[in-house]
Amino acid sequence: MSSTSPSKDRKSQNALHVVDKRSGRSYDIPIIHNAIRAKDLEAIKALNGSSASADQAERGLRVYDPGYQNTCVEESEISFINGEKGTLQYRNYSLDELYAQNDFDEVAFLLIWGHLPCFEEKRHFRSELALAMRPPQRVLDVVSSYPRDAPAYTVWFAILAAWATSDPHHIPIAVGKVLSLGDSDHAKGEVARTMGAVAAAFALTYCHCHDRRIGTSQAEKSLIENVVLMMNLGSDQNDNSYAGVVRKLNKIAILYAEHGMSNSTSIFLHSASSLADPLTSFVAAAATMGGPLHVGAIDMAYKSFERIGTPDRVPEMMERVKAGKERLFGYGHRVYKTEDPRAKHYKAILEELSRDPNVRPNGLADVAREVDRMAKEDEYFLSRGLSVNADLYASLVIAALGFEPAILIPLMALGRSSGIMAHWLAAMGRRPKIWRPQDMFVGKNVEGVNKEQNRAIMRSKL
Ligand SMILES: CC(C)(COP(=O)(O)OP(=O)(O)OC[C@H]1O[C@@H](n2cnc3c(N)ncnc32)[C@H](O)[C@@H]1OP(=O)(O)O)[C@@H](O)C(=O)NCCC(=O)NCCS
Secondary structure, three states: OEEEOOOOOOOOOOEEEEEEOOOOEEEEEEOEOOEOOHHHHHHOOOOOOOOOHHHOHHHOOOOOOOOOOOOOOOOOOOEEEEOOOOEEEEOOEEHHHHHHHOOHHHHHHHHHHOOOOOHHHHHHHHHHHHHHOOOOHHHHHHHOOOOOOOOHHHHHHHHHHHHHHOOHHHOHHHHOOOOOOOOHHHHHHHHHHHHHHHHHHHHHHHHHHOOOOOOOOOOOOOHHHHHHHHOOOOOOOOOOOHHHHHHHHHHHHHHHOOOOOOHHHHHHHHHHOOOOOHHHHHHHHHHHHOOOOOOOHHHHHHHHHHHHOOHHHHHHHHHHHHOOOOOOOOEOOOOOOOOOOOHHHHHHHHHHHHHOOOOOOOOHHHHHHHHHHHHHHOHHHHHOOOOEOOHHHHHHHHHHOOOOHHHHHHHHHHHHHHHHHHHHHHHHHOOOOOOOOOOOOOOOOHHHOOHHHHHHHHHHHO
16 A cells, blocks of 8 residues: 555555545555455554554554444455345356256355366265265264254254364364365365265254154265255155155255355354364354354244234234334345345245145245235335345245254255355465454553552442
8 A cells, every 4th residue: 555645646546545634644545356455554544643542543544344244354256146136156157047957066066166067076076975974973972962852953063063073183283283274185075074064963963853863875875865865754754755855955055055254154264264173163153053143044034924823913023023123034134135036946946835735735934925025015124125035935945845944054054064165165275364353442441540449449349
């Protein structure tokens, strides 16, 4: 960044020309991809500093962005969300095209390695994943002690943590060296290890909650087929055919495969930036997935449909939402200011299942449709750019497939593990900086505090 006097010409058109009124100095800050580097702002310093030493004015200007509302933390070629148009692309392909033409293994391969796999690459990828989906005996022993009625997401989360304990040679502090960084073979193994564990933990969660034995993955099967095989669904899957369930779970996994710096992907990368191994870092991401504002919104939406019960009671709920008494789960998004492009696919799967005579009708689907219909026409939602997101219909789809909606968080995570691994691999390739934001101290500086008075207050409270 260059500092210029106000009279000097700008050096570049691709720059932000700013004047710091505290000092009268002006600066040209380079703009790259419509962004300025926060680090460049450090050169902007007040002449006499700020009166509050906690402002650390001598260190230069900083950026305050609670909730990362307008901050990019990495460059990426993995996916692009156009929030205004409501489109999503994975690598160089539109989500809609991949959804229509590919299976999840192909999409995962594309995200991670940058191209769609040839026959041999796909076969190899599948067999690596299938092998990584065999739970260590230690995990099976530990999971049997978990309560069967615990929320599925907490069981899945605990299985992942247990899995990490069984592999100490993958843990940098256990072996005393940094792993994966600059070692592409090691990193490749970690991709399969992490994705395999996340998928198997999903199947194991289902088996544990339903008191079933877990089946064994097979090398030639797809990741989703292996999950269904391991769940031992047999013929009691609500009369849905095995092939139909596999096909729809494939579609759901594709819809969730990648979504840029989503809350859980960024939590994962935050953890991995300390060079923790990816499976352990996934435990951190898994924790945030259960939050009601993130993937947990799927469960929250379903529970609110259950509470409402019938479409005629939707208006009451809408009034509560607009009065700020509750949130409408499955609506709104940080990036999309129009309809989430994944929502239409969910809706289409739901319509397809609703026409299937073998699927038990679920009246809550009508509640969801009414919520969506009303919100689409309501000024409260329109004026705030709040539209349907992927989560409104997701729980109903999974319920129509014969699963309890709670299983959707591990299923979504199975899909997202591919996008997360793609981001991790890219980060390892460029030696990540540790992610370490700052807070802005607005308390009293110790220098300005009357120590006697401070202590006196403390004594008076004893
Ligand atoms: C996704 C979400 C967390 C994004 O949050 P955000 O970008 O921080 O947006 P904000 O919370 O600042 O919302 C902006 C405004 O819209 C309102 N709003 C946002 N989402 C809303 C929702 N689902 N229901 C009701 N009001 C909502 C906020 O109250 C706020 O209104 P205000 O300007 O009058 O204060 C938010 O839309 C939400 O909570 N959605 C429901 C949970 C959900 O479905 N999550 C899954 C996302 S895929």
